[in-house]
Amino acid sequence: MKRYELFIDGKWCAPSSNEWFETIEPYSGQAWAEIPRATKADADHAVEAAHRAFLSPEWADMSAARRGALLRKLADLVEANADHLGRIEQRDNGKLIAEVSGQVRNVAGWFHYYAGLADKVAGSVVPMPRPDVFNYTKYEPLGVVVAITPWNSPLALNSWKMAPALAAGNTIVIKPSEFTSASLLEFAMLAEEAGFPKGVVNVVTGFGADVGDALVRHPKTAKIAFTGGEIGGRAVNEAAASDFKKVTLELGGKSPNIVFDDADMDQAVRGAVAGIFAATGQTCMAGSRLLLQDSIHDKFIERLVLLAKSARIGDPSKMETEVGPVATRPQFEKILRMIEMAKAEGARCILGGHALSGEGYGQGQFVAPTIFVDVTNEMKIAQQEVFGPVLSIIRFKDEDDAIRIANDVVFGLAAGVWTQNLHRALYCVDRIRAGTVWVNNYRSTSFATPFGGYKRSGLGREGGVEAIKEYLQVKSVWITTKPDRKNPFALG
Template identity: 60%
Template sequence: MQKYQMLIGGEWVDAADGSTFETTDPYTGQVWATLPRAKQVDADRAVDAAAKALKGEWSRMTASSRGLLLCRLADLIARDAEQLARIEVRDNGKLIAEMRAQVGYLPQYFRYFGGLADKIEGAVLPIDKPDTFNYTRHEPLGVCVAITAWNSPLLLAVNKLAPGLAAGNTFVVKPSEFTSASTLEFARLAKEAGIPDGVINVVTGFGNEVGAPLVEHPRVAKIGFTGSESGGQRIYETAARGFKHATLELGGKSANIVFADANLDNAVKGAISGIFAATGQTCVAGSRLLVQDSIYDEFVGRLVEFAKKARMGDPKEATTQVGPVTTPPQFKKILEYIDIAKAEGARCLLGGKVATRPECGAGQFVEPTIFSEVRNDMRIAQEEVFGPVLSCIRFKDDDEAISIANDSLYGLAAGLWTRDLRRAIELPKRLDVGIVWVNMYRAVSYMSPFGGYKRSGLGRENGMDAIREYLQTKSVWISTAEEVPDPFVIR
């Protein structure tokens, strides 16, 4: 049994009251580690440590020195990538093939933002006032709280830490109670890299016990959150009361749109990637498949045949393609939505039940599920399932496809499959989403902004947009006049 501790102020510590909780392997169903169950007092300790670090060595470092530390951290992540990937698989059931690729990519985030650290430049303004010198400077917000979801804990933490640290902030990270281990292992590397004590703190536990106190803490300047729409709404309301900054990366009900002129073989793979990769447990899941009427039957038939061959089983095996559902509550939720879809009249062409294959062991598996003849007003088409459940919807032409795609409370992502250059250029302008993929799906980069419209969230992660989310602008005015003019008149 692995026993973890939290990192607060550079020290590995238990919860103040000594309480712990367990984490379970979603494939075996076995408890494999215990973690501290933090409370209000632990949240206060972590914020105090981050606030102290903000005024200490970290603030006195040059931006170039901060950037070099982030690059050093990148090298350590690359060194231990295999170990980190295996811990993620054990903790959340994601495929080892996916986690090797994902964790292997994380060093690039720190190299990119480490390189940007000393490129944060203010400006001298050609101000319209005589005898006046005016310039701007960009400064860190202060203590930031990063709260991450269980589906990709390390990636989601790095999305916040890399730009926020490059900008000079300090952090308290609260990973999901279902998947905290990899974040604590990452924190060891940050300490080894020489990042000053208190700059990165990690507390573990439950949202109502330690997450809420962190969000409410008066010394916290910003919250970066990835998770459910309901969780994001509560955090946003709390942040507003304290006039805190917030970046919210929330849910999605993304439309993956296939036109008759598309390369159908590639589009089938894109549809599979959009919903069955990561067992559908991703905010950008292409859970609404919109197919042009003239090819609907042929395309859906091909899709079903392809999905039937998906290999389920042990996520630690490189050949596995569909792994377990990460958490028991999510497992239950997915099955409930399958029942809802059947009751609404959607036609189940594949799956629609718990997977009982021998290779699934004692894990929480749901068969890859495809529903046909779905209307966009059905709950299965409007509400986020966050699992391997696909809704297939017919459309006639471009206008109807865009109308259906935009008829959603969410606006995170969309996919377009077409050979028509005009359509590939024009239709992304009409989609009310933050990310559009054309003839591809589910690609991300540290260089490209990530975030949604509508109820899919606020702000952007990745790229130059991300570092701006962790900065505030100061305007400095210097008079060069020999004497002060009329003090009763605004200058």
């Protein structure tokens, strides 16, 4: 069994507790590695190291172009080691190898993108109404960034934070989920190999109460970038607010996937299935509410169930598998509780609705792809995030009815619209309260465009030019071009 160490200040070290905990493979249920259980002392050590690195000439005086070169080297190392990283992450969180392989290669794309952007952040000269004053703005890094990542996609969601943070000139302390820390510890080995100065990249593993809270509250932490659930996000935001730290929060969703009667039905059925059953529904952007127009409701469901039934469920390490296990035992149990809650509410289950066990399902941490009909938007199953392969189908009459239902949740992360009518598509895009709206596709993402939510789905954006500005602060500079002969007590 492999035993990992913490990566702090350019060194691999044992946790101050001298304790490790096992990480479990979701498919087999077997422990396969030991993760260091860090303490507040380790968290403090990491932040102090990152703060020293931020102020050190080796990093602070490094040109933006050189920072970009380091990020580019890291991206190349990720590409060269993509298969290894993918296998580690797949083993740790049960994600399909077919998905995680592409996802890891996309991680390299994020670092390449921000490597190119690092030396292109420009301030501006601001025209002044006075002839004797010159004003310009410049962007400067914030300092120490703490990146807290969830268990569903640790490598990908870390890159959404780390790449723009380092491109902007910050240093970083990464805190992975205690359920899925191995891939980010492996990733730190590549950051070390890339040649970042010591202390610029740090990885501290453990539990939220031991480590996460200490990282967020440390007085030398300048920014928190968090992906996770609403409860955790609120706790991070409240703790950060006490010291006026900046935050980026990418939280939950209850995203509507809206299908109109003029949609390409085959395309929409595939999009509905991919929107909820891909990644076993364990994605914040999952299209967990399928809104169907009355006139196609029954016909669409018939095709949907047929396709969902064909899903190949089983060992996530096999390329042909399409639905894998739930990543953690607590999440598996939560999904089953929510399925029973939906049945008690009066939603009718027409597919799945139970756990899977037996040959081909490992130690049994599988939930069958589940579809509920006769769902109303007031039901808890339509309002609360399940984070599993559970789809709620809701009828609607027309555009305004669909938009009303779509917006009638506390979340606003994403939405899908399926129609061949351009006017209808744009009408919905303009009125849906969500940070991302897909038209005739679902779950598309890119490093080149911002991603984030409205309402309780979060604060700030990840991706695109907007993301690097989340890790910068602007300074306004005033220069007098001739001596001031005015009354010193008067305003300029």
